[in-house]
Amino acid sequence: EIYTLSLHDALPISIALAAAAGLWSNNLFAWSAEGHETVAIIAQQILKQSGQFAPLQSLLGDLSLADIATCPDQVREAERNSHYEMSPACKSVFPDPPKGTESWHFINIPVTVSNPTQGDITAACPDKCVLTQIVYFGNILADTSQPSAARLQALSFVVHFIGDVHQPLHDAVRDNDAGGNAEQIRINRKKMALHHAWDDPLVSSIAADPQVLATDLAPQVQAAQAEPKSQPQDWAIQAFHFAGPDAYKGVPQANDNQVVATLSPAYQKTAEKVVRRQIARAGVRLAQFIS
Numbered sequence: 289e290i291y292t293l294s295l296h297d298a299l300p301i302s303i304a305l306a307a308a309a310g311l312w313s314n315n316l317f318a319w320s321a322e323g324h325e326t327v328a329i330i331a332q333q334i335l336k337q338s339g340q341f342a343p344l345q346s347l348l349g350d351l352s353l354a355d356i357a358t359c360p361d362q363v364r365e366a367e368r369n370s371h372y373e374m375s376p377a378c379k380s381v382f383p384d385p386p387k388g389t390e391s392w393h394f395i396n397i398p399v400t401v402s403n404p405t406q407g408d409i410t411a412a413c414p415d416k417c418v419l420t421q422i423v424y425f426g427n428i429l430a431d432t433s434q435p436s437a438a439r440l441q442a443l444s445f446v447v448h449f450i451g452d453v454h455q456p457l458h459d460a461v462r463d464n465d466a467g468g469n470a471e472q473i474r475i476n477r478k479k480m481a482l483h484h485a486w487d488d489p490l491v492s493s494i495a496a497d498p499q500v501l502a503t504d505l506a507p508q509v510q511a512a513q514a515e516p517k518s519q520p521q522d523w524a525i526q527a528f529h530f531a532g533p534d535a536y537k538g539v540p541q542a543n544d545n546q547v548v549a550t551l552s553p554a555y556q557k558t559a560e561k562v563v564r565r566q567i568a569r570a571g572v573r574l575a576q577f578i579s
Contacts (some may be wrong), residue, residue: 319451320488321358322556323567325498327451328353330509330571330577334477334503340579347440353574356381356444356499357451364389369450381444392421392445393452394522396461398531404525418458420522422449426577450523454570456562457483458533459524463541470542474550482539490559491567501567508568515569517576530562 319327332353348356359378363385365411366372374382395417397404413420428434428442452458457467465471468482475485476493483537496503518526538555540548551559 296306319455319567320491322496322498322501323455323487323491323563324357324361324448324451324499325354326491326505326567327454327570327574328357328447329498329502330505331447331569331574334509334513334575335579336571338579341360344443344578345437347443351377351381353447356440357447358388358445360393361450364393366570370459378444381440391416392418392449394418394467396467397459397524397531398529399462399536403484404528409415409521417451418449419520419524422446422453422577425449428576429578446578450520450577451570453520453524454487454527454566454573456527456530456535456566457486459528460535462536465542467538468535468539470550471539472542472545472547473539474547475556479547482535486535486559486563490556493556494560494564501542502571505564505568505571508564509572512565512569512572514570518573523573527566530566534562536559 332341335344336475343533356379359374362372362374362378363382364517365384366374367387367389374385395413397408397412401408425442425445429446431439434442459467461467463470466483468486469484471482472479473482473485474480475489478489480489491501495504537558538549538552542548
């Protein structure tokens with residue numbers, strides 16, 4: 289079933305949305321394309337196995353959920369760069385891409401907050417953030433009176449944003465670092481933002497192919513299916529609680545463009561467990577949300 293929540297119900301976390309707009313332009317992709325596609329593959333497999341995918345396939349036509357999983361990132365990039373070329377699939381879904389979608393991909397909870405209150409959450413998302421947009425586009429998708437083109441775009445946003453909200457650094461902020469984008473670290477001898485490490489190498493180190501990764505996550509998918517159903521704000525808070533103890537662990541605050549930490553094998557081993565659990569949860573919850 290598609291959740292139909294009010295915006296008030298959908299706002300559970302906290303932050304002052306980071307004003308570091310310059311940081312937002314760098315590496316704000318929650319999970320890599322591979323990670324988002326894996327979430328979509330897991331959800332599609334679950335829905336096909338349960339016989340619930342036919343209505344979505346009718347909406348998708350020849351496309352799959354994986355085909356449209358990264359379109360919202362491409363929409364955002366097209367706004368940033370007039371020369372950016374969207375993929376044929378995404379161009380067909382978004383022939384006239386919307387503008388101003390940057391803040392839709394995240395909600396930042398200060399890591400200094402232990403247990404966000406409703407007041408924290410309302411202050412964190414005074415306008416549009418990942419939680420409000422999951423609800424908004426979920427409602428459009430559920431409304432069969434809407435044009436098919438609008439519902440297909442809504443489906444793309446839902447697929448993507450449910451992936452986003454499960455990436456811990458899309459739910460946390462430390463001293464206006466835009467969710468780990470300010471801290472430069474080294475992983476596998478490569479320098480990058482901490483945020484990007486969680487998007488890409490910590491995913492591809494498990495498996496470099498989305499289909500292989502989805503298969504490899506079978507135990508985590510089974511565990512996620514056994515969890516009680518929950519709502520988007522619960523997902524965000526849950527992901528947030530991995531930020532301080534795991535994502536930021538041992539990583540000093542940003543120092544301009546200097547490398548502040550090298551992610552150790554122990555760090556990466558712990559992070560891999562979080563990545564496995566969160567991508568699997570995202571896939572399972574996506575299936576529940578759009579069924």
